[in-house]
Amino acid sequence: MTRERIPFITELPLIIWLVIVWGALWQDFSPGNLIFGGLIAYAVANLLYLPPVELSGRFNVLYAVPFVGRFIYKLVVASFEVFWLSLTRGPRLVNAVVAVQLRSQSDLLVTTTGHALSLIPGSLVIEVDRSTSTLYLHCLNIETPGDAAKIRSDVRATEAWLIRIMGTRDDLALLQTEDRFAQENDNREGGVSK
Amino acid sequence: MNDTVIDVLTAICLLGGALMSVAAGVGLLRFPDLLARMHAATKPQVLGLLLFLLAIGLQMRSWVLVPVLMVCWIFMLLTVPVSAHMVGRAGYRTKHMRRDLLSMDELDEVVEKAANKRAPDRNPTERPDET
Known part of the structure; x- marks a missing residue:
């Protein structure tokens, strides 16, 4: 062999x-x-050979520690949210399947994001499209497209954290460009919308 | 004095863990379909386990136990989403879910499109269970 x-x-x-x-x-x-x-x-x-995990070669502890804190905080929030929904809404709950396209193409990052997402906001990964790195999430208590948009931005925020911790340099560069654009947009609007 | 503080913290952790177990149980009973129930089975349970492990760590007061507890929780974190994903994925594919409870389904649109592309001659109204 x-x-x-x-x-x-x-x-x-x-x-x-x-x-x-x-x-x-x-x-x-x-x-x-x-x-x-x-x-x-x-x-x-x-x-017991398994295909090696392709690591990106970087790991930023400065972002990892706050991420763990954020993770545990969000885990507590999500747990109580599920508890609250089960008590107050129960069978009348309205859910949704939301598609979220991630930035990264890396298998490791898509997997990690999917893992984190299953635990932190009220979402559950039901399908992954590897070719476009799109996650299909089942989310609790989504009634309007606005709720779905909130989930999407939350997912992308989680992904941004993970890219800062252990994403490839390309993904990191992408993220920084995106941040710069967002900042320029904010400056142009002059804080009118926010 | 110190012992009392640790005992109180342990009690809080144990009660919190028990509350999370109750939350998971209530969720399993009250949520309407498989996918919603998987939510109840993942989040509160992971937090509940964390609280129980914290309680054990506080009571045993030995540093050598800390790595075991951490490894235990990390394996929980690694396995729970995978099992939830597998059950959820299988449930979605075999339609063990209530579509009428979904306010939107973006996966269904993709599946529909892919199915039409693969068999353009097939009548798209062939799937009567879809809305």
């Missing part, structure tokens, strides 16, 4: 994660245990 050799550096994040899981499960982070875990992780990653 011939297969492409994966460079060790691409495998490294996976192996580090497996070593952390190993240490956590043994509740033992002594060097000996970690080295043994590393050997097992290396063996597992090479024997």
